[in-house]
Amino acid sequence: MELDAGTTFDGYEILGVRDRDATGVVHRAREIGTGRLVALTLLAPATDADPDLPQRLLDGARAAAAIVHPHVLPVLAAGEEAGTAYVVTRIVESESLAALVAREGPLPTGRAAQITRQVAAALDATHAAGIVHGAVTPATVRVDATGHVFLVGFGPWEPSADPEEAAAMPVSPAPEQARGERIDARTDVHAL
Numbered sequence: 669m670e671l672d673a674g675t676t677f678d679g680y681e682i683l684g685v686r687d688r689d690a691t692g693v694v695h696r697a698r699e700i701g702t703g704r705l706v707a708l709t710l711l712a713p714a715t716d717a718d719p720d721l722p723q724r725l726l727d728g729a730r731a732a733a734a735i736v737h738p739h740v741l742p743v744l745a746a747g748e749e750a751g752t753a754y755v756v757t758r759i760v761e762s763e764s765l766a767a768l769v770a771r772e773g774p775l776p777t778g779r780a781a782q783i784t785r786q787v788a789a790a791l792d793a794t795h796a797a798g799i800v801h802g803a804v805t806p807a808t809v810r811v812d813a814t815g816h817v818f819l820v821g822f823g824p825w826e827p828s829a830d831p832e833e834a835a836a837m838p839v840s841p842a843p844e845q846a847r848g849e850r851i852d853a854r855t856d857v858h859a860l
Contacts, residue, residue, distance in 0.1 A: 679700050762812040843858075
């Protein structure tokens, strides 16, 4: 769902669309009560193929909100308004690792190692909090202009016995993913 600039949504003034991804439409917004600039993501609606997606995304965001770490993008709020689920995060000027690699090609070893160390540190904090990210991919790693990395997009993946959905899994899924079993910290490490 895309909102026009100038409209309000649950205490946020929409300034414009910032990005679109599989989780929904990311708006640049201003929190009306504080004036703080934020990223407001209106989550993708439920579909017949995935009726639980909005709830899983909300659950993932709420879990991420409990993690305080410099490489985990802070979740400021999550909820539902007028039947639309949303997540509010700190606004960070960055691009996905996927976009970075598409633009620059293979990264030099030192830079790739620096990014990997930061994602690993974020995953250590995540696992210490008893949370599994569940969807570590180049799309859920954000890199800013200084090379600082943020892990985003917690928890939307769930195992499925459906062969078509299994075909959409990562190219090299963790063994427990490939078997359709419950994921755990090993899944995140395998994805890293």
